[in-house]
Amino acid sequence: MTEHFHLSTPLLESASMSKRVGTPVYLKMENCQPSGSFKVRGIGHLCQQLARQSKGVVCSSGGNAGMAAAYVARKMGVPATIIVPSSSPQLVSQRLQHQGATVKIIGKVWDDANAEALRLAETEGLTYVPPFDHPLLWKGHATMIAEVAASLGPSVKPGAVLVSVGGGGLLCGVIQGMKDVGWMDVPIVALETVGADCFNAAIKAGSIVTLDDITSEAKCLGAKTVCRKAFEYSQCSELTIISEVVTDQQALRAIETFLDEERVLVEMACGAALAAVYSGLIRRLQDEGRLPTQLGPLLVVVCGGSSINMEQLANLKHKLQI
The missing domain is CATH 3.40.50.1100 (Rossmann fold)
Incomplete structure (x- = not known):
């Protein structure tokens, strides 16, 4: 099930x-x-399909997608790296850390953070969790x-x-x-x-x-x-x-x-x-x-x-x- x-x-x-x-x-x-x-609906479904054998997930997020990815990863026992732009409130980083995620602050807007998430997925073999653009x-x-x-x-x-x-x-x-x-x-x-x-x-x-x-x-x-x-x-x-x-x-x-x-x-x-x-x-x-x-x-x-x-x-x- x-x-x-x-x-x-x-x-x-x-x-x-x-x-x-x-x-x-x-x-x-x-x-x-x-x-x-x-966000946990879609990200939970995606991680079920793609991240079961993963050595970790990486997600770029202004907040909510990252929170969902961190929560799902914790439940699955998989490490999560969340890349947030500097425009996200500090509160977001704290909440992500409470979920056990590694938080990196990169760039000013989401697009900057996303470029880094894609790079990490490529170089470190992590499962990329897109925040909104995936069937x-x-x-x-x-x-x-x-x-x-x-x-x-x-x-x-x-x-x-x-x-x-x-x-x-x-x-x-x-x-x-x-x-x-x-x-x-x-x-x-x-x-x-x-x-x-x-x-x-x-x-x-x-x-x-x-x-x-x-x-x-x-x-x-x-x-x-x-x-x-x-x-x-x-x-x-x-x-x-x-x-x-x-x-x-x-x-x-x-x-x-x-x-x-x-x-x-x-x-x-x-x-x-x-x-x-x-x-x-x-x-x-x-x-x-x-x-x-x-x-x-x-x-x-x-x-x-x-x-x-x-x-x-x-x-x-x-x-x-x-």
Whole structure:
């Protein structure tokens, strides 16, 4: 039997969010995963397939993929080396070390860290664990949609699915899961923050683009280039993907409101999806005719995040002058 490293997470209905949008809002609580985010689904599945006989895994990460890789490696009894960019909070390095990982800080953004991870995989014979761009990751992430469909039952289909996009791994997994359960007609609202919006930029340009820099404080959304599969999905006529961008301030207000109302602290990357409800974006999309006025229940993927604590929240408020 294949051991799963992820949990089947709760699906909660939020009374306060439902009131804001006038339709039930369901929260898929991926923050409850043992590594703090959804990443453990895909990374657990990939490591099962590729790292059983490995002499070690190496992963480049702004936080969550690294936490998942470190957790899975520890459970499998395999050494983990996690390469983080200097933009990651110190808190991330500490949490990685608590999981028993070797942490190396390389470069300023994820792309720099990733180049080093690939080099180590090559020179030291380690198993490279990509943070978002691999079919095995997407297959693992797809399990969350199967769980939601089982919880809602066959008679309920969401009116829309809200998901944050960084490199596009979660989006690809969600779409694969929606294919599996027959939800291909359900629109997806894909959220990014200004300054970490490689998916939105690619859609506008009509081709994959690489951002000059990551200027958003949502560092865990900080891939400068979206994965090809996510871009291909955005061009697919069978799917409705609405790409929207929120400000760092909106994402931060969203995580504060979520903390107040739902008693859960998540990071800025997750706040992007929550902001779609809290900032009135869903209502705007309805007014613009891009989402139906009579909207079925919303499914929000609460992707979680391990790079946040109260001190980090205070720092963000200071930086963003909220």
